[in-house]
Amino acid sequence: MGKKKLKIAMYPWFAMGHLTTYLHISNKLAQKGHQIFFILPPKSQSKLNQFNLHPDLIKFIPITVPHVPGLPPGTETTGDVIFPMYSLLRRAMDLTEPDINNLLLQLKPDLVFFDFSQWLPALARTLGIKSVLYCIISPAAMAYLFRDEPTADAYLLPPPGFPPSAIRLYAHEARVVDAINKQEEFGSSMKFVRRVIMSVEECDAIGFKSCREMEGPYLDFIVKKFKKPVLLAGPVLPTPPTSGLDERWTKWLDQFEPKSVIFCAFGSEARLKRDQFQELLVGFELSGLPFLAALKPPVGAETVEEALPEGFASRTGKRGVVYGGWVQQQLILCHPAVGCFVTHCGWGSIFEALVNECQLVLMPHIGDQLINVRLVGGDLRIGVEVEKGDEDGLFSREGLVKAIELVMDGESEIGSEIRANRAKWSDFILRKGLEDSYVDEFDHKLHGLLE
Numbered sequence: 001m002g003k004k005k006l007k008i009a010m011y012p013w014f015a016m017g018h019l020t021t022y023l024h025i026s027n028k029l030a031q032k033g034h035q036i037f038f039i040l041p042p043k044s045q046s047k048l049n050q051f052n053l054h055p056d057l058i059k060f061i062p063i064t065v066p067h068v069p070g071l072p073p074g075t076e077t078t079g080d081v082i083f084p085m086y087s088l089l090r091r092a093m094d095l096t097e098p099d100i101n102n103l104l105l106q107l108k109p110d111l112v113f114f115d116f117s118q119w120l121p122a123l124a125r126t127l128g129i130k131s132v133l134y135c136i137i138s139p140a141a142m143a144y145l146f147r148d149e150p151t152a153d154a155y156l157l158p159p160p161g162f163p164p165s166a167i168r169l170y171a172h173e174a175r176v177v178d179a180i181n182k183q184e185e186f187g188s189s190m191k192f193v194r195r196v197i198m199s200v201e202e203c204d205a206i207g208f209k210s211c212r213e214m215e216g217p218y219l220d221f222i223v224k225k226f227k228k229p230v231l232l233a234g235p236v237l238p239t240p241p242t243s244g245l246d247e248r249w250t251k252w253l254d255q256f257e258p259k260s261v262i263f264c265a266f267g268s269e270a271r272l273k274r275d276q277f278q279e280l281l282v283g284f285e286l287s288g289l290p291f292l293a294a295l296k297p298p299v300g301a302e303t304v305e306e307a308l309p310e311g312f313a314s315r316t317g318k319r320g321v322v323y324g325g326w327v328q329q330q331l332i333l334c335h336p337a338v339g340c341f342v343t344h345c346g347w348g349s350i351f352e353a354l355v356n357e358c359q360l361v362l363m364p365h366i367g368d369q370l371i372n373v374r375l376v377g378g379d380l381r382i383g384v385e386v387e388k389g390d391e392d393g394l395f396s397r398e399g400l401v402k403a404i405e406l407v408m409d410g411e412s413e414i415g416s417e418i419r420a421n422r423a424k425w426s427d428f429i430l431r432k433g434l435e436d437s438y439v440d441e442f443d444h445k446l447h448g449l450l451e
């Protein structure tokens with residue numbers, strides 16, 4: 001007899017990177033016949049519909065994001081606001097607790113997957129529902145960042161018992177992580193880091209999108225430290241969208257030689273300061289390669305156009321596009337003309353790159369990206385990190401060009417080593433049967449939680 005089909009509610013943090021990652025795992029679970037109730041802010045659904053491969057089993061359930069004073073009206077996801085306002089949005093998510101309570105009562109799921117709503121496990125428990133903290137960050141990032149004494153100084157070194165690796169934070173990065181941790185949660189004296197620790201303490205299990213072969217030692221560290229069942233979902237290969245690439249981008253990309261274009265995107269949240277935004281673009285210009293940069297306007301600008309370096313558009317002409325809106329990243333990455341992906345090292349973007357053939361140039365901004373960059377560029381050596389100033393954390397156009405040249409030159413020693421490693425890990429995550437075996441085990445462990 002087959003296993004019981006489960007009912008699973010998903011309630012990820014209101015951010016595209018989180019919503020997309022949760023939808024990918026939802027697709028894998030729906031493939032097993034489980035029913036998914038995917039709770040999300042209404043406007044984000046239009047971006048996600050194209051990734052829902054099982055509309056018969058995955059039902060989107062829109063939830064109103066309550067208004068919190070200080071949050072611009074209509075705010076639904078982190079993409080709508082600047083970083084200092086995220087705590088207001090977290091507060092708004094907290095205020096959905098009564099609605100979530102009603103939904104859970106009505107839907108009666110067996111399990112609920114969550115991340116930033118640290119109150120959800122206790123609520124679920126009263127309703128007899130098991131909760132899984134499904135982390136959208138890598139196990140290495142969780143292991144390094146979530147510690148008992150999270151201070152800027154402590155972050156310079158790994159926590160006690162951390163596996164030997166290339167993972168370390170520079171002083172400027174440690175300060176950034178410390179500032180995020182210490183961000184006061186709106187309306188309470190709780191810090192962000194406390195919210196995450198509570199989620200870990202309260203949940204019934206922790207889930208990750210990762211593979212033992214890639215991050216085994218970090219997983220062992222987490223199991224030992226957090227003393228919770230850890231469920232590994234495997235590579236959770238990104239779901240290919242059901243739509244095609246917009247004609248605008250197909251036409252533009254089609255003009256160029258295979259593997260010659262740089263594609264740059266920094267995820268759904270990152271915004272550069274104006275001078276770094278311009279430095280980046282001048283770096284692309286100096287690389288001499290065609291480029292498509294899909295970036296948010298820099299801090300203080302309304303549009304990307306108003307922030308372009310002087311004379312930039314006329315100098316780069318048709319060879320370069322700077323676009324301030326949302327693009328279909330997955331479809332762009334698999335276009336044959338794209339040869340290089342300049343990424344902020346979001347965990348989702350890394351896997352989207354690995355299932356395609358582009359080379360990786362690594363430019364992390366905040367949080368887990370600062371760990372991913374060392375994992376990907378250091379431990380696994382599948383991409384090249386752009387150097388930054390030790391103290392100020394700023395990159396230069398020359399540093400960017402250097403990294404691009406290193407990965408794009410397959411003949412050089414570093415270029416060929418990176419390419420070989422990259423190909424090895426791509427082959428690994430795409431290996432026939434690998435994903436299925438991880439999803440089977442994940443599914444088995446989910447059932448185990450209900451016994």
Ligand SMILES: O=c1ccn([C@@H]2O[C@H](COP(=O)(O)OP(=O)(O)O[C@H]3O[C@H](CO)[C@@H](O)[C@H](O)[C@H]3O)[C@@H](O)[C@H]2O)c(=O)[nH]1
Nearest residue numbers: 017020136267268269326327328329330346347348349369
């Ligand atoms: O114009 C765009 C920009 C992004 N994306 C998609 O948006 C997702 C972005 O996800 P990710 O690369 O993970 O980055 P973030 O949006 O920055 O996500 C957050 O969540 C990640 C985990 O998924 C963390 O690693 C990051 O630090 C955190 O900022 C990916 O699916 C992209 O394909 C698009 O389709 N079009």
